Amino acid sequence: MNKQMATYIQENMTDIIARWQQMMRDEKDEPSFQVMSEEMVNQTSREFAGLMTSSLLESHQVYENRLQDFAEKVVRLGWSITFMTKAIDHFAEIVYEGMREAGTIHPDNMDGFVHEFANWATPIRNSMIDTYSKTWERTVSLQKIALQELSASLIPVFDKVSVMPLVGTIDTERAKLIMENLLDGVVKHRAEVVLLDITGVPVVDTMVAHHIIQAADAVRLVGAKCMLVGIRPEIAQTIVTLGINLNDFTTTSTLQRGVEQALAWTNRKIVEVEEV
Incomplete structure (x- = not known):
């Protein structure tokens, strides 16, 4: 089933990203997309979609490297943890609904796919929160050290x-x-x-x-x-x-x-x- 999910994402990447971007822009309490340029939104969206697909196809080490790079980027962009978790949930929701509309998911295999989607989204969410938190703490620590070095001298x-x-x-x-x-x-x-x-x-x-x-x-x-x-x-x-x-x-x-x-x-x- 993981392979079917990955294949569907790769074959419908453009449509999935477009629908995902719209859902993220509709998050009125999280203006992250509103303050980013269109080019940056598109680039970040492709990287996020690649990260989601990577968790289905690539080795754990490759996925962890992608996750670390992406977490560092969104910390710099000012994304909140809430925005990150919504991004994962919306992406999984779009893929599930798309596969259901395409007939890949049907009543006979729905229970199995529901289980697979849960096994896919939940670890990503947990890993993302953990990596994001560590990256944020490290960034704040470095900023504090830099600020101390730049100030408080007579x-x-x-x-x-x-x-x-x-x-x-x-x-x-x-x-x-x-x-x-x-x-x-x-x-x-x-x-x-x-x-x-x-x-x-x-x-x-x-x-x-x-x-x-x-x-x-x-x-x-x-x-x-x-x-x-x-x-x-x-x-x-x-x-x-x-x-x-x-x-x-x-x-x-x-x-x-x-x-x-x-x-x-x-x-x-x-x-x-x-x-x-």
């Missing part, structure tokens, strides 16, 4: 003045890294003024503000001043709405203004020099 911009640009979401783990790098950098660069630049922080909530306040307090304990820069209008509105107290901070909307204030604190200023 950069000296002038004598006694340093900047720490913060990028991305700040959780407890990142806050600890920020604190360590901040204190080490203040001592290493002998900074008297530190500018915490939150231009790249998408959301400032109570927890993020708490971490920033802790960092500023730690800087003051080692004898330096701390300034918060890069406060966008929407961030300022959020801070006011949440009642977050930043009265102990000097704050500016841009890094440039923050640098000017930091230079003033260290008895310097930026002046224009006329060309002679």
Whole structure:
């Protein structure tokens, strides 16, 4: 029966993919197909159909390799696990109905085919969920490592003045890294003024503000001043709405203004020099 199922898919691939794409587009709660280009939809659909057929015809190792490659791709495309399971169920449903309409499945052999379809779809669904989850966890882990490497470093911009640009979401783990790098950098660069630049922080909530306040307090304990820069209008509105107290901070909307204030604190200023 597996061979009959595979033969039907191969002989009717174009029609199956067209019907499958339409069913996936009808999933209103899962807009994955709506945000993909038509070329990408067609390419991904063919790869998915090939994966489904591979499980019927090819060795376990070949199928597992295909599954790993496809899972990595759909994680990058932003497919959810729910969308993945619906994709498998819809594909199996289309093949079953097509074989029934073609007369391949009839009352005399229906029970056997129902059993075969269950044995086909269920392991694929389980394998896909398992592979998808592992791929997603690995992707998130790599992204977190990359984000940590790209941010939370103290950069000296002038004598006694340093900047720490913060990028991305700040959780407890990142806050600890920020604190360590901040204190080490203040001592290493002998900074008297530190500018915490939150231009790249998408959301400032109570927890993020708490971490920033802790960092500023730690800087003051080692004898330096701390300034918060890069406060966008929407961030300022959020801070006011949440009642977050930043009265102990000097704050500016841009890094440039923050640098000017930091230079003033260290008895310097930026002046224009006329060309002679």
